[in-house]
Amino acid sequence: MxxxxxxxxxxxxxxxxxxxxxxxxxxxxxxxxxxxxxxxxxxxxxxxxxxxxxxxxxxxxxxxxxxxxxxxxxxxxxxxxxxxxxxxxxxxxxxxxxxxxxxxxxxxxxxxxxxxxxxxxxxxxxxxxxxxxxxxxxxxxxxxxxxxxxxxxxxxxxxTSGGSLHRRGYRRRSVQAPMVETLAAAIINYSDWDEITPLHDPFCGSGTLLCEAYLKASKMPASFLRKKFGFEQLPDFDPTLWEKVKNESLAKVKKHPVDIISGSDISLQAVKAATYNCSLIDPDGLITLKRRDIFKTENLENKTIICNPPYGIRINNEDDLGGFFKDLGDFLKQRCKGSNAFIYFGERKYIKNIGLKASWKKELSNGGLDGRLVKYELY
Ligand SMILES: C[S@@+](CC[C@H](N)C(=O)[O-])C[C@H]1O[C@@H](n2cnc3c(N)ncnc32)[C@H](O)[C@@H]1O
Incomplete structure (x- = not known):
């Protein structure tokens, strides 16, 4: 044994x-x-x-x-x-x-x-x-x-997983600095999103946060696209039991998942990647995606805003991220009334630039980077 x-x-x-x-x-x-x-x-x-x-x-x-x-x-x-x-x-x-x-x-x-x-x-x-x-x-x-x-x-x-489970199988197209899927899932959890309030990611990149929000809201098993698991190689593997577990989990998937998840990004390439990735888990196209510069977009009021804005180390663009985060703070303050924003900072030094009072901050590292998730309640 x-x-x-x-x-x-x-x-x-x-x-x-x-x-x-x-x-x-x-x-x-x-x-x-x-x-x-x-x-x-x-x-x-x-x-x-x-x-x-x-x-x-x-x-x-x-x-x-x-x-x-x-x-x-x-x-x-x-x-x-x-x-x-x-x-x-x-x-x-x-x-x-x-x-x-x-x-x-x-x-x-x-x-x-x-x-x-x-x-x-x-x-x-x-x-x-x-x-x-x-x-x-x-x-x-x-x-x-x-x-x-x-x-x-x-x-x-x-x-028994057969390789890391963060590889869900939906991220076929990528952008610079994509977020690891398990971290995105954790951020959705920490946001306590009620799955009713419209959720928007204005820096959606390849769409990881949107996909993880969709998987959670629709009760889709996170690894439903995975072809094979390591436990299938164990000597006591029980294929009938596995079939039962699979069917029971899939039976919980909500037939009409919420169509309140949306994302945008300034980069056309990112929007194309996100559209493709989202289509793999959401064939009905309930996740809406648009190409938008956040500063030229409509107001984001009464929403749950969840995002990870660009950061220098990974994006190789230290130009003026301090100024960028100040503008983001002004945008949140002036144009996002009634929303809760959950901003993931890849580098915590930029938190001060945003100039808003945080409700809470949570340490969350990302591939060795000392990141922070920060909640802002916007009135
Ligand atoms: C760190 S990446 C987001 C990665 C994403 N969470 C993922 O998993 O793929 C930041 C994104 O912000 C976008 N971006 C930068 N400036 C922007 C702006 N002014 N408005 C909207 N998007 C912007 C970039 O194109 C990039 O895709």
């Missing part, structure tokens, strides 16, 4: 600063005994909940199922221990696989080297037991193997 089969315990990888909303999300999807840890959440779940979490979560990056844990003081011991695992329980010779490793405070110093030793063990175990071996594909493998070594304690896990 593998570890996860004995303990029903899994590890959900998630950004530290959104764990306060990720834990209730996990619990609502059936996780039990949630326990916060560095960059993740431990939880227990039955098979049904595991499938449901993977299909529906909007905030978790991936869920790992531990198969073996052991003290590991050398790469040779790692190799020997991994060689004893019955890898053909998880993949066939015709499947592809990849190993991803993280290493800290351990005798084995380099994560790439640790991954290589585990990869060798998997390949050699196949050669010895089956006669031929599966190949490695680091981009789209069938099986994602995870190795974590900390203080010389190693855990080998299977990624």
């Amino acid at each position: 593998y570890n996860y089969q004995k303990s029903y315990r899994y590890f959900a990888q998630v950004a530290d600063d959104i764990k306060d909303i990720a834990i209730p999300e996990l619990e609502a999807l059936g996780a039990k005994n949630t326990h916060s840890a560095y960059r993740g959440i431990y939880f227990t779940a039955d098979k049904e909940a595991l499938y449901k979490i993977n299909f529906n979560t909007r905030l978790i990056n991936r869920v790992l199922a531990p198969i073996k844990s052991f003290s590991c003081h050398s790469d040779q011991y790692l190799y020997k221990t991994a060689l004893k695992i019955k890898w053909d329980d998880f993949l066939k010779t015709t499947d592809t696989f990849a190993v991803f490793a993280t290493v800290s405070h351990s005798t084995i110093k380099h994560s790439k080297f640790a991954a290589l030793r585990l990869k060798d063990a998997i390949a050699d175990s196949f050669r010895e037991n089956v006669g031929s071996r599966p190949s490695v594909d680091t981009r789209e493998p069938d099986v994602w193997v995870n190795l974590h070594i900390e203080n010389d304690e190693a855990i080998i896990s299977i990624d």
Whole structure:
């Protein structure tokens, strides 16, 4: 029996600063005994909940199922221990696989080297037991193997998501500085949008915030476009149960989702990208998109405004972002009466330029950038 089969315990990888909303999300999807840890959440779940979490979560990056844990003081011991695992329980010779490793405070110093030793063990175990071996594909493998070594304690896990769940499948066209989908989903959560008030993103770029708002309002499982999940490779995978979970989740999708989500952007290329991306989740075209310079647009009154304006580090345009944010503050103050605005600052130094009193500020990092989500109530 593998570890996860004995303990029903899994590890959900998630950004530290959104764990306060990720834990209730996990619990609502059936996780039990949630326990916060560095960059993740431990939880227990039955098979049904595991499938449901993977299909529906909007905030978790991936869920790992531990198969073996052991003290590991050398790469040779790692190799020997991994060689004893019955890898053909998880993949066939015709499947592809990849190993991803993280290493800290351990005798084995380099994560790439640790991954290589585990990869060798998997390949050699196949050669010895089956006669031929599966190949490695680091981009789209069938099986994602995870190795974590900390203080010389190693855990080998299977990624039950099969690659990060932020890749929803709708962002086929991109723009500069797109926002990661899980962060966009978190921002929609923090906004407490009531799904009735019209929601507008005046800097929509590729449309990530709009897509995440739409997925939430229509109760669409976040990964409904995903073709395959890692849990399908587990030896105890139950296809009938998976079909049931899928059907039950899809049955909750609202037939007539709200047509109150809209976005605009100054760039024609961005509007085209957003239109294409949105069409993949919203074939009826309920999300409205326009090319607009925010400063030349109609007033945005009585709305929920959610956006991430341009920022220097990623957009490579430090020209006069201070002046830009001052103009944005004036726009919000003068032309957005009755609205609540949730502005995501990629760089918090610009918050002062906006010149408005914030209701609250929340630390939210984005790809290593020290960002802030700030709420403004506009009267
Ligand atoms: C950081 S990006 C937004 C990324 C978006 N959230 C996504 O996930 O793709 C900022 C966007 O603001 C747009 N923009 C810059 N100045 C603008 C203006 N004056 N009016 C409207 N959009 C503007 C840019 O074209 C860019 O697409």
